[in-house]
Amino acid sequence: xxxxxxxxxxxxxxxxxxxxxxxxxxxxxxxxxxxxxxxxxxxxxxxxxxxxxxxxxxxxxxxxxxxxxxxxxxxxxxxxxxxxxxxxxxxxxxxxxxxxxxxxxxxxxxxxxxxxxxxxxxxxxxxxxx
Amino acid sequence: xxxxxxxxxxxxxxxxxxxxxxxxxxxxxxxxxxxxxxxxxxxxxxxxxxxxxxxxxxxxxxxxxxxxxxxxxxxxxxxxxxxxxxxxxxxxxxxxxxxxxxxxxxxxxxxxxxxxxxxxxxxxxxxxxxx
Numbered sequence: 395x396x397x398x399x400x401x402x403x404x405x406x407x408x409x410x411x412x413x414x415x416x417x418x419x420x421x422x423x424x425x426x427x428x429x430x431x432x433x434x435x436x437x438x439x440x441x442x443x444x445x446x447x448x449x450x451x452x453x454x455x456x457x458x459x460x461x462x463x464x465x466x467x468x469x470x471x472x473x474x475x476x477x478x479x480x481x482x483x484x485x486x487x488x489x490x491x492x493x494x495x496x497x498x499x500x501x502x503x504x505x506x507x508x509x510x511x512x513x514x515x516x517x518x519x520x521x522x523x524x
Numbered sequence: 525x526x527x528x529x530x531x532x533x534x535x536x537x538x539x540x541x542x543x544x545x546x547x548x549x550x551x552x553x554x555x556x557x558x559x560x561x562x563x564x565x566x567x568x569x570x571x572x573x574x575x576x577x578x579x580x581x582x583x584x585x586x587x588x589x590x591x592x593x594x595x596x597x598x599x600x601x602x603x604x605x606x607x608x609x610x611x612x613x614x615x616x617x618x619x620x621x622x623x624x625x626x627x628x629x630x631x632x633x634x635x636x637x638x639x640x641x642x643x644x645x646x647x648x649x650x651x652x653x654x655x
Contacts, residue, residue, distance in 0.1 A: 400653065408582070420650050434557065434561075435553065435554065435557055474560060475557060505564070506564040507567070509539075510561070510568050511568070513650075513653070514537050514568065514570065514651075519652075521652075521654060524554075
């Protein structure tokens with residue numbers, strides 16, 4: 395089955411990102427195709443590489459990056475939601491005149507059309523978040 | 525898969541998209557950012573509808589004034605949806621009743637469905653996105 399995943403909450407505060415990760419990993423292991431993982435609302439905070447949890451805790455951001463590397467996963471962060479919350483890649487930082495950028499490896503920033511497209515192209519769109 | 529999807533020969537797939545609005549308009553960002561997705565979806569020529577349940581029914585309330593909140597009043601956007609061919613707005617009867625709202629309180633024309641009818645409408649959809 396071709397599956398789209400929507401992550402609507404940030405890391406650590408809500409379990410949604412953990413659940414989305416576990417679901418995505420399990421689906422891939424079962425041989426399903428993940429068309430795209432789209433991060434919206436506070437979900438964009440899953441994509442900042444400045445995340446540094448205590449050593450005995452899981453690193454939610456790195457975990458997504460690694461899964462992306464292993465499976466060539468398309469991890470897309472909504473640009474409008476990301477701009478509101480201070481998540482940007484190098485190009486966007488330059489364009490906005492910011493002195494830093496923080497997008498983690500394996501993620502890309504794009505528009506909301508990518509979410510609608512995931513709904514159209516996938517057999518199921520599965521949402522994680524409140 | 526909906527019938528429309530099978531009928532499409534070119535120009536891509538048309539699916540039934542329902543955006544489910546469950547939150548009051550200003551306490552969280554979900555209503556505003558949800559509306560942004562709805563507007564984008566119009567560009568994809570999909571069969572789009574919106575459902576308003578729980579506190580989501582407050583999103584449609586007439587006469588919103590957000591000055592004291594220091595937030596933008598985005599309620600006029602609901603009236604603009606018609607211009608994007610988004611005309612199917614379903615409101616759950618029970619959610620209105622427990623909040624003392626009638627259709628007179630809303631800024632737009634809506635279809636009122638009871639709990640069971642709303643569930644049936646949801647079951648027809650290809651894609652449900654809930655905010």
